[in-house]
Amino acid sequence: xxxxxxxxxxxxxxxxxxxxxxxxxxxDLGQGFPDYDGPAAMLEIARDAISGGLNQYxxxxxxxxLRAAIVAERARRLGGEYDADxxxxxxxxxxxxxxxxxxxxxxxxxEVVLIEPFYDSYVAAVAMTGATVRTVGMVPDGGGFTLDVDxxxxxxxxxxxxxxxxxxxxxxxxxxxxxxxxxxxELACAGDFLVIADEVYEHLAFDxxxxxxIASLPGMRERTIVVSSAAKTFNVTGWRIGxxxxxxxxxxxxxxxxxxxSFVAPGPFQPAIAYAxxxxxxxxxxxxxxxxxxxxxxxxxxxxxxxDVKRSQGGFFVCVDIGSDGTRxxxxxxxxxxxxAIPVAALAERSHWDTLVRFSYCKQDxxxxxxxxxxxxx
Ligand code: PMP
Ligand code: GLN
Numbered sequence: 548x549x550x551x552x553x554x555x556x557x558x559x560x561x562x563x564x565x566x567x568x569x570x571x572x573x574x575d576l577g578q579g580f581p582d583y584d585g586p587a588a589m590l591e592i593a594r595d596a597i598s599g600g601l602n603q604y605x606x607x608x609x610x611x612x613l614r615a616a617i618v619a620e621r622a623r624r625l626g627g628e629y630d631a632d633x634x635x636x637x638x639x640x641x642x643x644x645x646x647x648x649x650x651x652x653x654x655x656x657x658e659v660v661l662i663e664p665f666y667d668s669y670v671a672a673v674a675m676t677g678a679t680v681r682t683v684g685m686v687p688d689g690g691g692f693t694l695d696v697d698x699x700x701x702x703x704x705x706x707x708x709x710x711x712x713x714x715x716x717x718x719x720x721x722x723x724x725x726x727x728x729x730x731x732x733e734l735a736c737a738g739d740f741l742v743i744a745d746e747v748y749e750h751l752a753f754d755x756x757x758x759x760x761i762a763s764l765p766g767m768r769e770r771t772i773v774v775s776s777a778a779k780t781f782n783v784t785g786w787r788i789g790x791x792x793x794x795x796x797x798x799x800x801x802x803x804x805x806x807x808x809s810f811v812a813p814g815p816f817q818p819a820i821a822y823a824x825x826x827x828x829x830x831x832x833x834x835x836x837x838x839x840x841x842x843x844x845x846x847x848x849x850x851x852x853x854x855d856v857k858r859s860q861g862g863f864f865v866c867v868d869i870g871s872d873g874t875r876x877x878x879x880x881x882x883x884x885x886x887x888a889i890p891v892a893a894l895a896e897r898s899h900w901d902t903l904v905r906f907s908y909c910k911q912d913x914x915x916x917x918x919x920x921x922x923x924x925x
Pocket of ligand 2: 559561562577578579580666717
């Protein structure tokens with residue numbers, strides 16, 4: 548029954564692997580969600596909001612207090628100024644912001660450039676518009692992955708409407724530097740196309756790497772939609788609070804589509820995220836350091852288990868090359884060893900990602916230790 552354009556995307560890998568994890572009572576290092584809570588005061592504010600009756604439709608652009616907190620926090624940290632009235636819209640997670648941006652800004656017949664591997668919702672969103680995807684592969688770089696600059700130059704052309712760049716990157720953990728982002732910026736300005744900067748892991752670039760937004764480069768503010776989310780910053784993937792920032796003309800287009808998707812993002816969580824953005828940056832810094840430690844622990848443990856571990860510079864994930872079919876490995880792993888992981892093949896179109904497997908390390912230390920013990924039984 549499913550329409551043809553969505554048939555290649557009928558099952559998200561995250562749903563499939565999460566189901567297998569539950570079925571086999573596996574430790575879920577697949578879907579990227581923490582198994583511990585964010586700041587206690589933030590949770591309390593959400594509880595209070597519900598008992599205080601904040602349970603009806605909030606403003607569809609987002610509560611003014613949250614919009615103000617989003618732009619103020621960003622200005623303090625990165626220096627970019629956005630108007631809380633007109634240059635930001637609160638969405639049901641970053642996923643909705645991404646989809647609404649694509650639906651609102653891409654015409655049938657346009658080309659959209661995606662850097663693979665990529666978060667799977669990008670390609671499904673493009674498929675909904677009838678536009679064409681051009682992929683650019685990342686390439687190995689000193690134990691990790693980086694942009695393929697030459698391929699990127701070849702991929703953009705007169706029909707390019709939009710490019711999506713994600714840094715810190717899911718799944719490789721690459722943090723793009725100024726040189727990489729400047730190249731994308733140069734191509735975008737020369738070719739007059741738009742950029743979605745997916746910055747959901749913006750707070751999680753590990754020392755000494757620093758997050759840099761492409762929107763801050765010359766000529767880019769006016770053509771960039773910055774997408775971010777509370778999910779990965781405050782350990783609330785289930786709250787579905789994300790946002791898009793950009794010049795009013797672009798945000799109007801995102802908002803137009805968003806009105807007919809969720810209409811509004813969840814109400815009671817908005818004051819809680821406004822509070823957290825404003826008052827919990829120390830918690831975020833401590834969490835970034837803790838995740839860096841978890842990454843070190845997992846990469847060392849996986850290496851000791853014989854895996855070819857790839858470098859990650861931020862975010863929630865570490866990739867290993869298992870040298871054989873990663874999809875099969877991930878489908879069997881929950882039943883075989885009681886651990887779940889994501890095949891990178893599901894986040895890419897080219898076959899050379901087929902042997903890569905992604906583990907999430909955004910878990911309690913005891914969870915990670917137990918997962919490693921189970922993997923050791925192989
Ligand atoms: N972009 C990337 C790169 C992601 O990994 C994710 C999922 N965590 C999202 C967007 C979606 O975020 P959200 O849960 O806020 O929809
Ligand atoms: N972004 C998360 C990940 O990459 C999960 C998102 C989802 O389940 N759709 O694991």
